[in-house]
Amino acid sequence: MSATATDTPRLLLLSSEFPPGPGGIGTHAYQLARQLTARGWAVTVVTAQEYAPAAARAAFNSRQPFAVVPLPGRAGGHATTIAARLRAIGQAMRAARPDLLLATGRRALWLAAVLGPICRLPVVAVGHGSEFHSDSAVARAMTGRAIAGAAAVVAVSDYTAGLVRAAGRPRRLLVIPNAADGDRFGPTSAPLLPRSPALLPLPGAPVLLTVGRVGDRKAQDVVIRALPRVLAVHPDVVYVMAGIPEKQAAFTALAEELGVAHAVRFTGAVDDDDLPALYNRADLFVLVSRRTAGGDVEGYGIVVQEAALCGVPAVVSRGCGLTEAIREGETGVSVPPDDPEATAAAIVALLDDGDARARMGRRARELAARATWADRVADYDRLFREVLTAAGRLMPDAAVSELVTRHS
Numbered sequence: 276m277s278a279t280a281t282d283t284p285r286l287l288l289l290s291s292e293f294p295p296g297p298g299g300i301g302t303h304a305y306q307l308a309r310q311l312t313a314r315g316w317a318v319t320v321v322t323a324q325e326y327a328p329a330a331a332r333a334a335f336n337s338r339q340p341f342a343v344v345p346l347p348g349r350a351g352g353h354a355t356t357i358a359a360r361l362r363a364i365g366q367a368m369r370a371a372r373p374d375l376l377l378a379t380g381r382r383a384l385w386l387a388a389v390l391g392p393i394c395r396l397p398v399v400a401v402g403h404g405s406e407f408h409s410d411s412a413v414a415r416a417m418t419g420r421a422i423a424g425a426a427a428v429v430a431v432s433d434y435t436a437g438l439v440r441a442a443g444r445p446r447r448l449l450v451i452p453n454a455a456d457g458d459r460f461g462p463t464s465a466p467l468l469p470r471s472p473a474l475l476p477l478p479g480a481p482v483l484l485t486v487g488r489v490g491d492r493k494a495q496d497v498v499i500r501a502l503p504r505v506l507a508v509h510p511d512v513v514y515v516m517a518g519i520p521e522k523q524a525a526f527t528a529l530a531e532e533l534g535v536a537h538a539v540r541f542t543g544a545v546d547d548d549d550l551p552a553l554y555n556r557a558d559l560f561v562l563v564s565r566r567t568a569g570g571d572v573e574g575y576g577i578v579v580q581e582a583a584l585c586g587v588p589a590v591v592s593r594g595c596g597l598t599e600a601i602r603e604g605e606t607g608v609s610v611p612p613d614d615p616e617a618t619a620a621a622i623v624a625l626l627d628d629g630d631a632r633a634r635m636g637r638r639a640r641e642l643a644a645r646a647t648w649a650d651r652v653a654d655y656d657r658l659f660r661e662v663l664t665a666a667g668r669l670m671p672d673a674a675v676s677e678l679v680t681r682h683s
Contacts, residue, residue, distance in 0.1 A: 284663060285317045287373035289364075289387055291380025293343070295335040296326025297488070297519060297544055299577045300380045300403055303431070303453060307377070310652035312341045316659075319344060319371040321364055326519065326544075342371070368394065374663055375399065378425075381406040381418065388421035397666040399659065400425040404596055405492075407438040408570020419443035426662045429655070432596035435574040451654045452599065454646045455580035459547075462586050462640070463555050480511040481626055484557035484587075486550070486578045489541065490521035494565045494592070497615055499526060502535040504619035509626050514561075517542045517553060554585035558632065559625055563592040565612045576600040579607070580646070583639035588632060590621045606639035 290304035301322075308318045318341040324332050325348065336343040344367040347359040364386070376394075378387035379401040391398040400421055409415050422428055422443030430436035430450050439448055483505075487493040495516050505512055516526075516539070523541050530536040545553060554560070560582035564573035572595050579589050579600035589607035591597035601607035608625070610617040625632050 283315060283317050284375065284659070285371055285373045286311060286319070286375050286377055286659070287368060287371050288318060288320045288322075288377045288379070289383040289390075290320060290322045290378075291383050292326065293320060293322035293324050294327075295331050295547065296324060298326070299453075299575070302577050303401070303403070304379050306454070306456065306648040307379075307652060307655060308339070308341045310648055311656060311659075313649075314652070314656050316656075317371070318342070319367055319373065321367050322346065323348075364390070374666075375659055377401070377659075378421070379403070381414075384421040385417045388417070388424050391424060397426040397662050398424065399662060400428045402428055402430045402435050402439045402574070404431070404435045404438060404574020405571045407435075407442040408566070408572060410569055415442065426665070427658060429658070431575045432599045434596035434599060438572075438574075449658065451651055451658075452646065453575045453577050453580065454648045454651045455577055455584050455643055457584055457644055457647055460551050460554065460581045460584035463551055480513050481509055481558045482556055483512060483514045483559050483561050483622065484553065484582070485514075485516050485518070485561050486545070486553075486581070487518045487562065488521050489516050489518050489523055489526060491567045492564055492571050492573065493518070494563050494612070496522075496526055496529055497563050497565070497613060497618055498561050499530050499533065499535065499539065500615035501619035501622065502530075502538055503533055504616065505622050505626075506535060506538060508623050512626070513538055513540060515540045515542060515553070515557070517545045517550075519544050550581070551585065554582050554587055557582065557585075557587050559622060560587045560589040560607075561591075561618070561622065562589065562597060563610060563612060563614075563618050564595055564597060565592065566595065573597050580643050583643035586636040586640045588625065588635035588639050590618065590625070602638070602642065606635055606642060 288304060288308055292298040292301035294301050294305050308320050312318050321344045324345045332345055346363050349356045376387045376391055376396050376398045378384045384400050384406060387398045406418055419442055422445050427447040428439055428445040430439050431453050433450055436448060436450050439445055485495055489495055498514055520541055520543050530539045562576060566572045575596040582589055589601055591601055591607060591609050592612040593609045594612050598609050603609060608621050610621050
């Protein structure tokens with residue numbers, strides 16, 4: 276069945292994560308679904324949503340202008356979980372009858388690489404960065420197959436585009452950078468309320484902020500190692516880490532060992548309603564991510580743009596996509612990864628010069644406000660319509676029925 280210009284195009288978005296849980300991949304997927312719906316697409320999101328309680332997921336999903344199909348959680352063993360999820364995906368595809376599959380996140384890429392040929396649907400893959408490194412030869416082969424099989428691959432940064440080329444042979448590769456939500460983030464004098472259980476009012480002291488999972492990739496330990504040098508010049512500084520506390524115990528022990536535990540705060544995952552006020556309470560945003568031993572890497576850094584919208588300049592690490600989220604010396608500064616001394620020097624220099632910090636914050640907001648999700652998703656919209664025009668057909672009902680039957 277051929278699509279016409281008057282048809283409502285139908286998109287099935289497979290995402291490895293999705294709000295209300297945290298994560299850049301989920302934020303990106305949410306904005307795509309939201310903006311594409313506003314542009315006339317019928318969107319169905321299929322996702323695991325593993326990082327939020329069931330009640331929070333249900334409430335969030337019910338408020339969306341697009342359909343969200345949460346996949347069953349892990350239960351009864353690996354094979355049972357896979358079978359249950361495949362059934363749910365097949366049922367979602369039968370209900371949605373999509374014209375196009377969009378895959379974002381490693382497991383979503385692998386799944387789309389299988390579903391696309393079975394259902395004779397074009398696939399567009401999104402590369403964020405973490406998908407393209409693995410110690411497993413099987414995982415690398417599956418990712419390479421997904422890249423080669425997609426009608427197009429979108430990279431969220433030039434850095435990530437290089438990872439895509441190294442991992443496979445895309446038929447078509449283009450870069451569409453991430454953005455941040457200007458409707459949510461911006462300067463505010465709203466009080467910082469402790470809606471999130473571990474989030475306490477902060478003292479009137481310089482605040483360094485990192486938003487993201489507390490673990491190896493985000494490298495909060497590098498900032499903790501930088502704190503003795505920072506505190507020697509600015510003894511009232513507080514370093515706030517907001518995110519899932521994956522390695523909180525280890526990082527707390529490190530702070531105690533270095534004698535800086537009094538200057539460290541772990542908030543845990545922060546309620547979405549608290550994030551704008553938390554960014555506005557920060558004097559500097561610090562994200563000095565590293566490439567982990569398993570190859571996980573930062574592809575862009577939406578949180579840097581969220582901070583920028585709130586007028587907060589950033590210190591970021593080189594060797595990943597974070598440098599594309601700032602303008603060096605204009606909206607932030609970059610330092611080598613895994614370098615506490617350079618990180619401390621950059622932080623101290625910006626805390627010492629309030630005028631420069633304010634100037635960088637204003638410029639950061641100005642540039643971030645120009646890069647809206649609406650503009651970015653317009654680029655996705657054009658790409659998707661080009662892919663649909665080239666494909667020229669909708670999904671055959673028989674193929675979906677076969678998929679559901681096979682895994683029932």
